[in-house]
Amino acid sequence: MIQELTWAIGGEAGFGINIAGSMLAKACSRGNYGVIASNEYPSLIRGGHNFVSLRISTSEIFAPKQSIDILVSLNKETVEFHKQQLAPGALVLYDPKDYEWTKEEIGKEVTCIAIPFPTALAKNTFSLGATMVFLGKDLTFLTSVIKDLFAKKGEKVIQENIDIATAGYTYAKTNYASVVTHVLAKGKIKDPKLIMNVCEAVGLGAIAGGMKFAAIYPMTPINALIPFFTDNAKKFNIVYKQPEDEIAGINMAVGASLAGARSMVATSGGGFALMVEAVSMTGIMEVPLVIDLGMRPGPATGMPTWTEQGELTMAMYAGHGEFPRIVLAPGDVEEGYVLTKKAFDLADEFHIPVIILTDKYLNETQWQLSEKAVGDIKQTVSKTTVNVSDIKDSQLCKRYDLRTKTGVSIRSLPGMKFGEYIANSYEHDEDGYTTEDAGMRVAQVNKRLKKVQAILQKAFVPVVYGSDDADITFLSFGSLKGVLKEAVSILAREGKKVKHMHVAWVYPIPESIGEMLAREKRLICVEQNATGQLASVIKEATGIAIKEKWLKFNGRQWTAEEIVNKLTTQ
Amino acid sequence: MEDKFITSTKPTWCPGCGNFGIWLALKNALTKLAIPREDVVIVYGVGCHGNMRDWMHVYGVQGLHGRAIPLAQGMKLANSNLRVIVVSGDGDCLGEGGNHFIHAAKRNPNITVLVHNNEVYGLTTGQASPTAEIGFLTKSTPAGVVDPPFNPSTLSILSGGTFAARGFAGDIVGLTELIEKAISHKGFSVVDVLQPCVTFDKVHTYEWYRKRVQKVNITGEKLRDRLAAIGIARQWGDTIPLGVFFQTELPTSEEREMSLENKPLYLRSIPVAEIQKTVMQFT
Numbered sequence: 128m129i130q131e132l133t134w135a136i137g138g139e140a141g142f143g144i145n146i147a148g149s150m151l152a153k154a155c156s157r158g159n160y161g162v163i164a165s166n167e168y169p170s171l172i173r174g175g176h177n178f179v180s181l182r183i184s185t186s187e188i189f190a191p192k193q194s195i196d197i198l199v200s201l202n203k204e205t206v207e208f209h210k211q212q213l214a215p216g217a218l219v220l221y222d223p224k225d226y227e228w229t230k231e232e233i234g235k236e237v238t239c240i241a242i243p244f245p246t247a248l249a250k251n252t253f254s255l256g257a258t259m260v261f262l263g264k265d266l267t268f269l270t271s272v273i274k275d276l277f278a279k280k281g282e283k284v285i286q287e288n289i290d291i292a293t294a295g296y297t298y299a300k301t302n303y304a305s306v307v308t309h310v311l312a313k314g315k316i317k318d319p320k321l322i323m324n325v326c327e328a329v330g331l332g333a334i335a336g337g338m339k340f341a342a343i344y345p346m347t348p349i350n351a352l353i354p355f356f357t358d359n360a361k362k363f364n365i366v367y368k369q370p371e372d373e374i375a376g377i378n379m380a381v382g383a384s385l386a387g388a389r390s391m392v393a394t395s396g397g398g399f400a401l402m403v404e405a406v407s408m409t410g411i412m413e414v415p416l417v418i419d420l421g422m423r424p425g426p427a428t429g430m431p432t433w434t435e436q437g438e439l440t441m442a443m444y445a446g447h448g449e450f451p452r453i454v455l456a457p458g459d460v461e462e463g464y465v466l467t468k469k470a471f472d473l474a475d476e477f478h479i480p481v482i483i484l485t486d487k488y489l490n491e492t493q494w495q496l497s498e499k500a501v502g503d504i505k506q507t508v509s510k511t512t513v514n515v516s517d518i519k520d521s522q523l524c525k526r527y528d529l530r531t532k533t534g535v536s537i538r539s540l541p542g543m544k545f546g547e548y549i550a551n552s553y554e555h556d557e558d559g560y561t562t563e564d565a566g567m568r569v570a571q572v573n574k575r576l577k578k579v580q581a582i583l584q585k586a587f588v589p590v591v592y593g594s595d596d597a598d599i600t601f602l603s604f605g606s607l608k609g610v611l612k613e614a615v616s617i618l619a620r621e622g623k624k625v626k627h628m629h630v631a632w633v634y635p636i637p638e639s640i641g642e643m644l645a646r647e648k649r650l651i652c653v654e655q656n657a658t659g660q661l662a663s664v665i666k667e668a669t670g671i672a673i674k675e676k677w678l679k680f681n682g683r684q685w686t687a688e689e690i691v692n693k694l695t696t697q
Numbered sequence: 698m699e700d701k702f703i704t705s706t707k708p709t710w711c712p713g714c715g716n717f718g719i720w721l722a723l724k725n726a727l728t729k730l731a732i733p734r735e736d737v738v739i740v741y742g743v744g745c746h747g748n749m750r751d752w753m754h755v756y757g758v759q760g761l762h763g764r765a766i767p768l769a770q771g772m773k774l775a776n777s778n779l780r781v782i783v784v785s786g787d788g789d790c791l792g793e794g795g796n797h798f799i800h801a802a803k804r805n806p807n808i809t810v811l812v813h814n815n816e817v818y819g820l821t822t823g824q825a826s827p828t829a830e831i832g833f834l835t836k837s838t839p840a841g842v843v844d845p846p847f848n849p850s851t852l853s854i855l856s857g858g859t860f861a862a863r864g865f866a867g868d869i870v871g872l873t874e875l876i877e878k879a880i881s882h883k884g885f886s887v888v889d890v891l892q893p894c895v896t897f898d899k900v901h902t903y904e905w906y907r908k909r910v911q912k913v914n915i916t917g918e919k920l921r922d923r924l925a926a927i928g929i930a931r932q933w934g935d936t937i938p939l940g941v942f943f944q945t946e947l948p949t950s951e952e953r954e955m956s957l958e959n960k961p962l963y964l965r966s967i968p969v970a971e972i973q974k975t976v977m978q979f980t
Contacts, residue, residue: 157980275978321979334972339962340775359975361955364965366774371800375767378760378797382740382771385758386779387963390771408761501976504969540963541756541772541779544735549750549757552743560706560751561759 128312131161131184133192134258137209138201138250140168140177147199147251148179150276151258152493154268155181156322159314161188163609164493165684170347170431176204183262185315189459189609191492193686197261197309199254200225201244206233213237216308218261220254240303242295249291256295260303263310266296319498325463325489326351328496329419332467333391334363337475337507338417340383340390342368342376347431348487349393349421373398377405377416384414385550387512387540389471393419396438397428403445406480410450412550413527413538413575415474415481417467422486424682433682434487436605436655440664442482443634451477451534451578454634456484458590458608460494462631464501473585475509477535477578484633486655488684489606513537513546524548525557529570534577579635586637593619593626599694600647602673604630604661606684607653613687618694625694630661641669651675655685700724701734706751715866715892719813720749722864722872723782727755729877732780739782740769742789745820746813749784763793766801769808770950776961777951780880783810788818791827791847802856802885806950809879809886812849813866815894816901823897830933833900849889850930854923854943860886861926861943865910866893867903871939878941884949891937906937913940921945 136147145166152164161184169175182191194214200206203226206219210233213219221228223241230237242257244250255269270289277285323331330352333341341356343349356367366383370376373394380390394402399420409416420442424435442454453473457463463485470481513524526548528536539546549559554571556562589602593615601611611627618625628643644650644665652662652673659676666672677693679685702724710716727737737755741747743762750757756779760768765783773781783790790798790812801808816829824837828849832841850861860882864872872890879886891910893903919925926943951957956965 153980319980321976323979327979331972331976335967337967339965340771342771359971362971362975363968364956364962366954366956366962368770368774370767371796374764375797375800378764378767379771379774382758382768382773383775383962384771385768386738386772386775388775390775404761405764498976498980502973504967504972506967506969540776541738542736542776544733547735547754547756549759551750551757551759552761553759559757560704561748 128263128310130312131182131188132196132309132311133180133182133194134197134199135178135180135195135209136199136201136251136254137176137178137205140175142177142201142247143251144177144179144201147255148181149493150269150272151181151255152322153272155183155314156320156495157268157271158264159316160184160311161186161316162322162495163188163191165191165488166491168432176208178205178209183311185312187316188613190613190687193688197258199258201250201254210235218306218309220257238306238308240306242298245291252288252291253295256292257299259296260299261306261309263307266292320495321498321501322493322495323460324351324491324493325457325460325485326491327355328460328463329393329467329483329485330355331501332464333417333471334365335501335504336468336471337389338365338391338471339388340366340368340380341392342370342379343393344370344373344376344398346395346398348395348423348490349419349485351490352393352419373401374405377402380416381405381409381412381414384416385412385541389415389475391417391419393421395421395423396425396441399438399441399445404447407446407448407450408552409480410446410448410452410575411552411554413478414550415478417470417474417481417483419467419483419485421490422484424680430682432487434606434655434684435680435682436486436660437657437680439484439604439633439656439660442484443664449572450575451479451582452634453479453481453582454484455481456605456631456633457489458605458629458631461496461500463489464496466631472507476511477582478511478538479578484605486606511535511538513539513543526559527555527557527571527574529557529574531574533581534574535581583635583637586632586635588637588639588643589628589630591626591628594624597624597626597648599623599625599649599651601625601627601651601653601690602630602644602661603627603653604633607655610685610687611653611690614690617687617691636664636668638669640665641671644669644671649675651677653677653685653690656680702727702754704752704754708752709748710745711896713895714745715815715894716746716749716813718866718869718872719746719811719890719892720753722869722876723811725869725873726876726880729873730880736778736780737782738772738779739784740765740772742783742785742794743820744786744789744813744818746784746786747789763789764797766790766794766797766810770801770804770806773806773808774951774954774957775963777807777957778961781808782880783808785810785812787812787814787816787826787828787849791849791852795827799852799856802853802858804950805857805859805885805947807883809888811876812887812889813892814849814889815892815898817894817897819894819897835897848931848933849887850942851927853885853887854926854930858887859884859945859947860941861930862887862941863889863891863930863939865891865906865939867906868910868939871912875941882944884947909935909937910939911936913938915941
């Protein structure tokens, strides 16, 4: 019996490749296995090649693996495209109707398993049933997943799908009972796990953070956020609005925020570019707003369905004029939830935009997180919004009051008597009325920028994994967290003294990062872009020039194996 | 009657500017409707019209050029108790913000848009706006405008708006009545206000308009007839009709949001139990 393996499925778009991945991921998670599912697909709806890989382990895991142990190929291309990833001894499940594969033709020591898959719609579920035989499991967990997945469609659909899975299981059991190379040992994960992508975690974090209004124009890779909000709008007490474009979206969200509803937008680089003028407006109006920026390879339309971390500096500097903001970069699904929830509190406390920097890999990979991680939800209280009963006189409520230590003044909401002010995109005085007075201009700019000091009090330092006296220290932000965590544990097992620093609070950069980095012997900055943006901003903020930059920008996420190989072959 | 909207800033519009008439009519309408001052939000576009924010004591939002309408929709969705009025111009809401204008009409939010329509960009010293007529001489069209103009009324009627009227800044009594009706209307109401620009437009003067404007009184079934309304609204020449061209009642954008039943959005609490239930869907 083995402790872990990677299962993958590929086929034409429209074969239900993604759903098959999700179903198996859930079934494994319910069976106490560690699981992580990642997908690859072109920017097409039908045709084209869709691919999902699932790493399954008896214990907790943090990143997918490149090598494949079981490949389910629902078309000929799947084997052609992925045969180089096949591990020694891998099982290749193929349909003899598509092509008669042999290990000679594949050119590797693999076992080819012919399975006559049924019609297009049933292929995926049939293959999952067959998969269970090779994993040495029965259909218990798969059946329970099917029941939940099709609950809304009724008993008949549930039974049809269970029958298809059973047919696949029976076929494999009858013909291939002797193939026991990939039987998994018992799952050892104790605490109950949830499984979701970062889009859904961001959505859940937003709701738990008191979000009431979201305006999102569809764009890969944040699309999964939309059904999460729309399916649950009524029970979550929220409004989701699909705007005519991203400019309308962010302006609607600013309007809702001005009226007192915690609000957000979500987009990718191109949509964010359209929003930038309004981001600047949140700066001068001092309006809370949360922006989920899901990065993908640019410039322009780039490679829409692939991954990159090319918009770090854009997030930090986007917007004309100078004003404070916060940029957070979650590294996994748990941080996606926690940091989004926190983003709403921070935006509300400081009256600023807070950007959550995600990417395609994070948003569409399915990860596990502990049920406990999302258990603690309390009603959030706006600390800096005035109570209607507190304003007795218009003289007392100055929206942009300069007499404030932190730069944050009290905020009234439309409808509150004596609270009238102008939320003004022009420079303004303490009541919001337009001014071009030199003294007031300087005072208001200083007031806004003063917030940075108070914001930095809330900043948190990088999370560190690995050896205390490391010879090598990897530095990264956002989605490389799991990959490097995995790489560090592999290298540690090989006896290397390595550690990883994960930057989740990106901006404003706390000075303490400089102190931390200055102590390290050898720093390697690993990034998913071509210019080393994190290294650049670290240098700008701390003066520390990180010489070794490992950069990957082909649209595919770094893998732990690549990191380990790169280090050991140097 | 006391002017409760006054601020410490005096208007900076050119003497004789059509904006004075619109400002006065708006204040009259708000006073007549007796809406508590704190419940009124005016969202301003960028242009000479938008400068009104500094001499109008209500909750005001001065947005970006062209973006007043989406700001207003967001505010109305967040707090449906607010009376949200957009003060915009022909350049602001038909040039830079044209997309927002037609999409708002399609959604039918319960907001009112006043289009200060003077055929020129006054704040940038007199270039042609999207409503400028063919042949009109401006700084950006020294040989005359070559492209045909937009008509704010027909555009809103065609796009799904539920109230379309045209007024004249030189007729404060008539305009007051139109703005009152527009604010009282449940749905997306647009008042196209013909407004002389005394500095950059020597053609469309008060005198020019007075010779041409003619009030129409449309009632009953005819008022709900989109095609008939477009026919009247597109009349332009020796006679320019003024009045309410179209009015009908349809569900508003806010009414179509299930989660807005009973209580304004911004007052809703976090549904802790529902979140916990949803979390279990991810097992």
